[in-house]
Amino acid sequence: MFIEQGYKGINSWWRFAITTVCTAGIFIGNYVLYLMMTAEEMEKVYQSMSNIPANLSLVANLIPFAFLLGLLFLLVRNLHNRSILSLTTARNSVDFKRIFFSFSVVVLASIVVFVVSYFVDHSDVIWNFNPAKFFVLFLISLLLFPFQIGLEEYLFRGYLMQQIGIAVRNKWFPLVLTSVVFGLFHSANPEVARMGFGVMFFYIGTGFLLGIMTLMDDSLELALGFHLGNNLMAALLITSDYSAIQTDALFRYSGVENPVDILNEMIVSIVIVYPIILFIFAKRYHWTNWKAKLTGRIQPQNLQNAKTTENAPNNI
Template identity: 75%
Template structure:
């Protein structure tokens, strides 16, 4: 079982505390800084960020994740004396086909929804494709996004979910806890500041989806593929002035910000698209015993 993989390592409280603070520090610091600043200061920070060339800004934003993912792996191996495999899956090896399937599913669904939306109403969507800039963006995305989503998945759905699970001895609390914390740590994103905290429903809902994938499949592979596909599509397909990161994507949304419309789209994703994704995974991978896997007890090995 996935959560029980944590029992393979040394889980002394101070080791857990040090690893959590060192690897989640970027999220904690960002969270504290955001809520300690005034609205004027926040607007000034976002304005300064928007003046940096898009591709350079993307590198600056994603570079820390390369170091932090490596640090997490290093601490799990040398401080907790565990393998990275135990942090990834309960199976005997990593199933890369699962990552590829989940990634492909998200890419196909995202492009499909975009095509329908575009032909329904493209009045606020403009062609933004610049071959040279897009080529650089594509290379940066391939290089940095795996580390960015890797840190978030290995930290939230991997390390924290496993450690929390063996502490509280159940599955439902770490599922809810990591989903809420995952959402809260995205509260400093520009779209939250511009469209209100209703957007947090989407982030927490996405965290819940990724957590359910992880517990039902007993591994991180599907969550890794989903998260990577989602973030790469957000960077490559369409951008906007109120996105978390501005990019030289193929298209750009040029319309006036409409928080209500954006929130409605997010709610539709959570209420309709996410259950469809879970249904596809459940059928393909023959998921059973949902109640036990999502809410059951966590017991140490005999």
Template identity: 60%
Template sequence: MFIEQAYKGDNTPWKVALTTLLTTGIFIVNFMYVFFFLSATEVDQMYDMLKTTPKNVMLVANLFPFALLLGLLFLMVRALHERSLLSLTTSRKKIDFGRIFFSFTFIVLLTIGTFWISYEIDPSDLVWNFDPFKFSVLLVLSVLLFPAQIAFEEYLFRGFLMQQIGVATASRAVPFVITSILFGLFHSANPEVGEMGPGVMVFYIGTGFLLGIMTLMDEGLELALGFHLGNNLMAALLVTSDFSALQTDAVFRYTAQKDSGDMLSEMIVSIVITYPLILLILGKKYKWKGWREKLFGKVSKVEPKTISHDEYSHLS
């Protein structure tokens, strides 16, 4: 089982606390600075200043630190906790790259398909923004940097923290809920929150729950890694807007004035309708069973045997 993989390493509380603090400290400081030390006017001025910075410079500045933090997290898991990176990734004997590829392709095709339908229905708020050279640079930077960004978030929240909270509480529900909420709070300093209001946090937290369900039901990070990467790449490459977290040279630009009510409604539709459909499709494909136990059951205190892909399919 995925959470029990943590028993293969050293879970001394001070080591867990140190790893958590060193890998999340920069975001905690940023959160406190934005929400406790800056006024609303100063926050708006900061976001306006960021919009004047060259797009690709901001992209690198925002994403490159994740590569460093991912390396730090891996180093501490290996050296301090004496664990393999495989045990942080999956309960299978090896990482299932087929799962990563499937979930990546699935969300990319779904995003493009739904975008095309909405564009055919009403293209008035979208303008063609494609510049071959600028887009090529964006594509290269995105392919190089987004994998590190999403990997850090997945390995931190659905990997390290979910496993450590799980073994500490002997529960699956507690880490499932806590990491999903923390994942949302992790994005609370994004410009979208300032532009559209705190209601957008519902979407971030809901996405955290979606990725948490994928991880617990599938006993590994593979599906969450592929899905998260595909989602973020599409957000950067397909459509940009003045209130996006990252301004990019995407194919299209959304030009309509933001309406926080309409956007929040669209996000709620995604959470209530689209997300369950995604889980239904993945559950049927990978034959998920035992939903209640896997999401809300107890965590065994016995070190698990890593099972093979064939054994896992049989047990499922």
């Protein structure tokens, strides 16, 4: 019933257009700019950004997400006349244990993979720890990354998934579309320009992973936890010159990036690691009926139920 939560609000086309343009503007702008600029111009932009102190650059990158997430909530609540709870889950309340469990799984997996790879070959990995800078990075990450991942999840897996789903009356199309668009909107990241468009398969694959979590669990909770854990590890554990966001992480990769090796690592993540993570969640939360959950149609008899079951005073 997650997609059907969209029927709890007012869904005029112009309300959808206003909300989408206002909240997805940062992604649309980046993508249009990326398409218009040459490779040389993009390299100059990345070079100028690398000259900004890492923590200051991180704050500048993350602050807009806080305002946009607040704007999304404001528009959903007042323009669509919906609760934020209906945007989050089909259950009666938010299950914070799910968020914490998903967060813990990805953090533990990231640390284990890093430790194993470090002991296999750490010739290009250098200790980068600066206590003062890392402490500031840690505070910035804890304070601002929840807004960044919150906007992306509530926008793509929440708002757009639901609005597109109730428009087309099925589940597979919003899953595919939001996953592809989620990937494309990351195309302006430095690693895409430097290693080729093949990197986009990783972003799109990650979009599918998060979308499957959302539809199978009827909520954003697992996707929120996974996305937050992933981004925190990317910021705190190891950084490199071609990372999307430069940080004062514990370690720095000092070698020359090899597109083939990096693409192989991404393929391993999509083909092996992601299915394992889904298997863990499926066992823990007893997921069943995958075909109907991921590709089924939205049944008309559910629509009135979705409209009438909301108890507004008790919602977030």
